[in-house]
Amino acid sequence: xxxxxxxxxxxxxxxxxxxxxxxxxxxxxxxxxxxxxxxxxxxxxxxxxxxxxxxxxxxxxxxxxxxxxxxxxxxxxxxxxxxxxxxxxxxxxxxxxxxxxxxxxxxxxxxxxxxxxxxxxxxxxxxxxxxxxxxxxxxxxxxxxxxxxxxxxxxxxxxxxxxxxxxxxxxxxxxxxxxxxxxxxxxxxxxxxxxxxxxxx
Amino acid sequence: xxxxxxxxxxxxxxxxxxxxxxxxxxxxxxxxxxxxxxxxxxxxxxxxxxxxxxxxxxxxxxxxxxxxxxxxxxxxxxxxxxxxxxxxxxxxxxxxxxxxxxxxxxxxxxxxxxxxxxxxxxxxxxxxxxxxxxxxxxxxxxxxxxxxxxxxxxxxxxxxxxxxxxxxxxxxxxxxxxxxxxxxxxxxxxxxxxxxxxxxx
DNA sequence: ACCACTTTTACCCAAATGGGTAAGTGACGA
DNA sequence: TCGTCACTTACCCATTTGGGTAAAAGTGGT
Numbered sequence: 137x138x139x140x141x142x143x144x145x146x147x148x149x150x151x152x153x154x155x156x157x158x159x160x161x162x163x164x165x166x167x168x169x170x171x172x173x174x175x176x177x178x179x180x181x182x183x184x185x186x187x188x189x190x191x192x193x194x195x196x197x198x199x200x201x202x203x204x205x206x207x208x209x210x211x212x213x214x215x216x217x218x219x220x221x222x223x224x225x226x227x228x229x230x231x232x233x234x235x236x237x238x239x240x241x242x243x244x245x246x247x248x249x250x251x252x253x254x255x256x257x258x259x260x261x262x263x264x265x266x267x268x269x270x271x272x273x274x275x276x277x278x279x280x281x282x283x284x285x286x287x288x289x290x291x292x293x294x295x296x297x298x299x300x301x302x303x304x305x306x307x308x309x310x311x312x313x314x315x316x317x318x319x320x321x322x323x324x325x326x327x328x329x330x331x332x333x334x335x336x337x
Numbered sequence: 338x339x340x341x342x343x344x345x346x347x348x349x350x351x352x353x354x355x356x357x358x359x360x361x362x363x364x365x366x367x368x369x370x371x372x373x374x375x376x377x378x379x380x381x382x383x384x385x386x387x388x389x390x391x392x393x394x395x396x397x398x399x400x401x402x403x404x405x406x407x408x409x410x411x412x413x414x415x416x417x418x419x420x421x422x423x424x425x426x427x428x429x430x431x432x433x434x435x436x437x438x439x440x441x442x443x444x445x446x447x448x449x450x451x452x453x454x455x456x457x458x459x460x461x462x463x464x465x466x467x468x469x470x471x472x473x474x475x476x477x478x479x480x481x482x483x484x485x486x487x488x489x490x491x492x493x494x495x496x497x498x499x500x501x502x503x504x505x506x507x508x509x510x511x512x513x514x515x516x517x518x519x520x521x522x523x524x525x526x527x528x529x530x531x532x533x534x535x536x537x538x
Numbered sequence: 539a540c541c542a543c544t545t546t547t548a549c550c551c552a553a554a555t556g557g558g559t560a561a562g563t564g565a566c567g568a
Numbered sequence: 569t570c571g572t573c574a575c576t577t578a579c580c581c582a583t584t585t586g587g588g589t590a591a592a593a594g595t596g597g598t
Contacts, residue, residue: 142346142349142416144349144353144437144441145343145437147349147353148346149345149349150349151348152348236345236346237342237343237344239344240345276545277544277545277546288524290521290584300545300546300547301547301548303549304546307545307546308545308546309585309586310587311544313587318489319586320554321585322486322522323489325523325526326526329537476573477574477575478576479574492554492555504579505578507556507557508576514556520556521556
């Protein structure tokens with residue numbers, strides 16, 4: 137099954153895969169919210185899933201499918217390579233994560249490998265995941281503070297939003313800066329955005 | 338001519354376009370630095386160009402082609418829709434700017450229109466350009482300061498980098514905040530990143 | 539019971555930041 | 569020549585921010 141919202145890309149991918157004798161695209165869609173229903177109907181061996189989808193995002197679609205079919209084999213295939221996206225995709229149960237500029241032989245090889253139950257991660261992706269694991273993870277509250285920070289909020293505004301004291305906000309920021317290994321709020325915001333911890337727009 | 342570094346997308350686009358009786362992909366490449374040479378050889382009626390290309394970026398490729406062939410008709414076809422990317426692409430001489438999720442009939446229509454010499458901008462893109470024009474533009478120096486700001490530099494660090502006083506940096510920041518309509522450096526950095534004025538990575 | 543961690547608050551103090559005002563230079567065009 | 573604008577510097581002052589230290593309360597696991 138192929139889930140991607142670019143018609144041209146789908147068409148090309150179908151042609152590419154169908155030229156392999158042992159691979160076939162049985163169903164395709166551009167809508168994440170359709171993915172689960174189509175999976176139920178067709179029970180494909182492997183799912184190729186883009187992360188940026190209109191309506192339901194790719195990660196949610198993966199989770200929905202794997203909630204009902206825990207043995208579903210999903211390969212993430214996307215243009216974006218932001219750390220947090222990769223992490224969430226793997227967390228949600230994806231077996232592999234490929235960027236769209238992957239050469240076609242590697243692509244076919246990965247599909248076959250995943251189909252036989254293996255998990256394949258290109259070294260580039262594995263490195264990112266390792267980096268992500270190395271990064272101390274943030275507590276719930278720290279994430280909330282960081283999120284408001286990346287919206288340009290001041291300490292006072294953050295404290296009001298979260299119904300806590302400004303002193304508390306500052307305390308969170310101290311640990312936050314240490315964990316992110318930055319020296320001030322601007323750097324923290326930039327890192328958070330670049331690493332995909334928070335999303336703009 | 339089709340310039341895009343995703344083989345699957347190219348394949349799909351070729352199939353899509355060749356199914357139109359009056360359209361044909363005469364040459365394709367995934368490398369921006371090859372684009373000029375291929376253009377010289379084939380003189381295509383219209384160029385479809387992705388902006389994110391390995392090696393030479395899409396904008397540079399467009400400029401290189403239009404420097405030698407000022408009548409070249411280029412349509413930008415990309416996944417990214419950041420304001421500044423759109424602006425630079427149009428500045429560099431692109432006749433149209435489409436996102437990759439454009440339905441195929443609109444795509445074919447745009448290619449024909451551009452071929453007859455027209456310039457076509459989708460509503461969405463036109464709005465972005467208008468917004469960009471509304472935005473007060475920054476002076477050379479202000480852009481430099483903003484760029485360092487988005488790297489997390491402090492006023493003192495910025496002043497050292499630019500060989501000016503910290504007071505001067507603060508003066509630039511004052512006008513910068515006013516022009517960007519933000520209240521502090523963090524907001525300025527966030528806006529600059531979101532609007533694509535500066536690029537991460 | 540004890541430890542580790544999160545969340546919360548507080549206080550002190552130094553440094554960085556932001557706003558206001560003023561003013562000199564040089565360049566460019568009316 | 570005059571006005572505008574970019575760039576530069578300076579000073580004053582209020583606010584914000586960040587670092588250090590401390591500690592209470594709650595949670596969850598060993």
